[in-house]
Amino acid sequence: MAEQISTPNLAQLPPEMLDFTLLKTTGALAPRLGRLSIPGRKTILTPVFLGNSSRGTIPHISQDNFRKSIGLNGLYMALEDFVEKHPQKTPPIFQLDAPDPLRQFNSIPNETLVVLGARRQPPIYSPIANTNTEVGLLTSVGYKSISSDYYAAAARKLHPDIVIGLADIPFGQESVGLKRKDKMSDRTEVWTRDIIAKRDGIDKGEPRYNIFAPILPIDRDLQSWYLEHLVDDMISKISGVAIYDAYLLDDLPEELHHLPRLSFHAPASPQEILRQVSLGMDIFTIPFVSDATDAGIALDFTFPAPTTTTSPTRQTLGVDMWQESHAISVTPLSASCTCYACTKHHRAYIQHLLAAKEMLGWVLIQIHNHAVLDAFFVGIRTSIANGTFDRDVAAFEAFYEPTLPEKTGRGPRVRGYQFQAEEHGKPEKKNPKAWKKDIEEKKLKGEKVKLMAAHGQQPNRKKEVQDVIDDEALIGLVDLQGVDVVELENIKIEDDKS
Amino acid sequence: MAPVPMPSALSFELLGKCSVTKARAANLQLPHGPVPLPIFMPVATQASLKGLTPEQLEETSCRLCLNNTYHLGLKPGQATLDAIGGAHKFQSWPHNILTDSGGFQMVSLLKLAKVTEEGVRFLSPHDGSPMLLTPEHSISLQNSIGSDIIMQLDDVIATTSPDLARMTEAMERSIRWLDRCIKAHKYPERQNLFCIIQGGLDLDLRRQCTAEMVARDTPGIAIGGLSGGEEKTSYCKVVDTCTGLLPENKPRYVMGVGYPEDLVVSVALGADMFDCVWPTRTARFGNAITARGVLNLRNAVYAEDFGPIEDGCQCTCCRSQEAGGLGITRAYIYHVTAKETAGAHLLTMHNVHYQLNLMKRAREAILEDRYPAFLKEFFATLHGDKKKYPEWAVTALKGVGVDLMVD
């Protein structure tokens, strides 16, 4: 890739100061190229995406694999992942006596840029309503609320590189009344002023963090006071903005245009990422990557799209690795991918791992999916640099299906705090005993029950029951109680030659 | 039946023997590289070790791991294994693999398995169809898997069974099945077939079985049917009796054994190879194996413990970041265990490393002829107070010349 990173003159900046340079822009609502640098961290070229962490790590990725197999320079972390002991006890991470507790506690490499927000991405609806002084969170042990003071103190103790200011957003609420919207704006302004004051109050010599101010997902008039004050009083104190509704980028005051923009408007597809990029978005967390991984879907798209014109149908954006058709495929997840999973393993193994419910299946798909996204963003940057972005987007939309494939397989067990508000019932686990009935019925009908040799059987011959075995089988979940033993002895042997 | 001399795909080099106990240190050269003995082999049941990539497993210093024939036979199945060219290719593992015969899994998992002279009859947990696993099928499957060490199909019954007649039948049948396995084995020049000594806790049966199996001259020898809930004292007697009758120039594998105490005592009794699912399974529940015992890191006392999982441990997790490790703390494991799968991956790495390193330290002690001192230090660190030492271990070690009660 013809990407050049010329290092800005960091020596002249205070130690933690963020530098964002726009390398290319073509107007207000247009894609842009930028370079974000913080001393001590790897320089990040935008548009880019951050790893979306859960409890200190990208789901399924242990910290050594993060270093070896995930090429990301930035990580998003949520305070709600660390404060379940609050308020009864001081959460452990705050007791860690280290110069850099957030990194140290979670074993994050020094060169990785860390962004801290209050909520996971996407946030799960918390029934604890925000108040004038507190926001509701969902921790792994339940709903909590924290004050703006607490948040600032946490940021000071943990010193991430970037802190997203608290926003008063009633997540999960279908419609929000006008009065409530006024309140959103008022509270968010108070909290933004508050964290700026707290950050500026940090003693000289103690590390400081950079603040991204939230831009609310409401019309400009409804947050006009807040936006005006951002521009008038706070502009020199903030280093970026966090955008909750990408389609309101039009409303962003011009005075804030030079700041990096982090999207908290979760895109559902690569096309939606492209749309946000085309409006001038710079930084993303992309929850659909892990969602696809959990569903066993290996992402399979490149930007710009391949230029083959032969196929009359649109290509799928991902490969459902649950499908048995992969069972003897020794091809990689994606032919052009150079990730660890694609260079070392093949589809047959990954399909097996999913079917066998082995955790490694999700590890490999997650590594691959991050590599696909990483390459996607490299492609976006090159395309903007070449001035072909709009054309490339049109070609991408024509080449690929508009949405990710439907999920068919069962994902790994989902913990309560990972549930998403919109997540409906998962496919039900088939009753493992169902096949016993089959056999009983066959016997009643006088049908012959064949005896198969233990070798030579086809893989996954019956989808409904393949779920029965997983590694729990080792501890005896596969029970055959209630099946008549005597029957077994009178069955003729017939090798399965198929 | 006249024993047929068997080709072997391994070489065994005895490097040293403890001058007091029966412990040995050796090099075992297998088709996919050398393996130091004594050794612990982690169990990658379904061709994957609890979420670790082959690279991560390699980093624990593992060069020989287990796959289970029963599981691989069901998934991905023999057709797939044949199409892909065996389990090494299937899981991208460049080092050695040992597979069991599938018989033990069947008998322990499927309560309704029924053993006849022909083989083990059972219902497929896939679809309930009746199946039969014969010695020939088992070897055919293991030939398809391509493992470096393959195990004979044996007639396994619980050692605690009081039925001497059934025990004798199982022992004798296991010998007959060994002959069938030897006959069915297609690739003796690249896969090493190990026999499995049966006979329950009856030492006479074990002696008879050992004599018969040694006569068949397989490349390696396993002692089976143990770790089924028998008393540890009886277990030690069986191991001691069998190793006493085994040739010195072959590896000896005690199946299904994996607690650290069992390992160091069994080494003293002359055994070389061990496998167990416990170290990796227990990691999922937040249990860390350390020289001072097993710690459940899900216990709230570890929530604020910012030390490594085990002080001084050189595994990838415990080693400090300055030393190229991750510097993972007990507090972080507490934070992440059972909430993100990465927690299990981290602890699995530590536990496997612990087991392998324990055997490495034992080997060094044997080579320097200080194994008795190693044993004393091991028990002192684990239990502190001598009164807490398990009686079975004290007795067993006394039998091979080490009195743990004397410093």
Ligand SMILES: [Zn+2]
């Ligand atoms: Zn890949």
Ligand SMILES: [Zn+2]
């Ligand atoms: Zn360790």
